[in-house]
Amino acid sequence: MRHGGRFAVVGSYDGRCLFYSTDQLKYHTQIHVRSTRGKNARGRKISGIEPMPGEDKILVTSNDSRIRLYDLRDLNLSCKYKGFTNTSSQIRGSFSHDGKYIVVGSENQCVYIWKTHHDYSKFSSARRDRNDFWEGIKAHEAQVTCALFAPHPDLIFSHVDGELTRLEQERGERGSQSSASPDPTPPAEDAKKDSLDKKSVGSGGTSTMGYVLVTADFNGIIKVFLNRTRPKHSSLPASALMREAPATPR
Structure with missing residues (x-):
């Protein structure tokens, strides 16, 4: 949809994006999705x-x-992105919640x-219409x-942090020699944590903690990668982190 839901767009097998008005689905215009030359x-x-x-x-x-x-x-055309492989699959690219990144799967695993967006002043020769x-x-x-x-990645980070805190408390209780069983999360601390969790989820869906990426493959395997951009008290397992590194040219 675009322009307040007045138009719908659909893709075709021959590389066209067709635009229709949502009122009676009347044809409006189209885009030919292809290169100007070459294969x-x-x-x-x-x-x-x-x-x-x-x-x-x-x-x-x-x-x-x-x-x-x-x-x-x-x-x-504003920009063309290449690097992945998609010759016959129904693979689709999408944006991060804040629109800063584009992600897509690939046929090469x-x-x-x-x-x-890039700061093109840092590149000696870079075309703005290619990335x-x-x-x-x-x-x-x-x-x-x-x-x-x-x-909404902050909701996931808050849940993960809560689970890590709970596990740490359980380990502390098992290692304690005291016969008493104090409440691992006093009401004041619980309220404080809830307050922090609410603050961590920014207004308008803006994340203050990082990004969460979910991937799935042809065999039905689903994986979740966490990329935390804000420091936290407990460290996540290395296998659960998506490493943040400079972009690499193909």
Whole structure:
């Protein structure tokens, strides 16, 4: 949907995005999703369409192993993202909750992440309509059919922190030689924790703690990666962390 829900968009097998008015589904216009020359000059199947949070743009994934960002104000291509492999699968790219990152699965068992915006003044020669700088994660042993950022990551971080605190308290109780069984979470401390949890979830869905990435592969395996950007008291297991590193050019 776009422009307050007045239009709907659908992808086709021949690489077109067709726009229809939601009133009686009348045809409005279309975008040809393809390269101007080369092997991708012929349109390939559209495998995903995603609106960009807070902006009048859409992200289009296609079977030529490309993701394209279009500005709906003039239907022009804003940027093309490449690096992953998608030649025949129904793989789709999507945004993080804040629109700062793009993530997509791949047929080569990896997950790829791009920044939606770069400071191009730091690059000696970089085209603003192409983004070849990605971070790749070998996430599975089969093709990654789905990769999504959680829409409210702070809720997950708060839950994880609560579970870690509970486990630490249980270990402390088992190691105590006292016969008394004090309440592991006094009411005052419990209220304090609830207050902190509410503050950690920013207004408007803005995360203050990091990102949560969920991936699934062709064999039905689901994995969750946590990338914490704010320090915490308890450390997560290394296997549960998604490493944050500089983007790597292909």
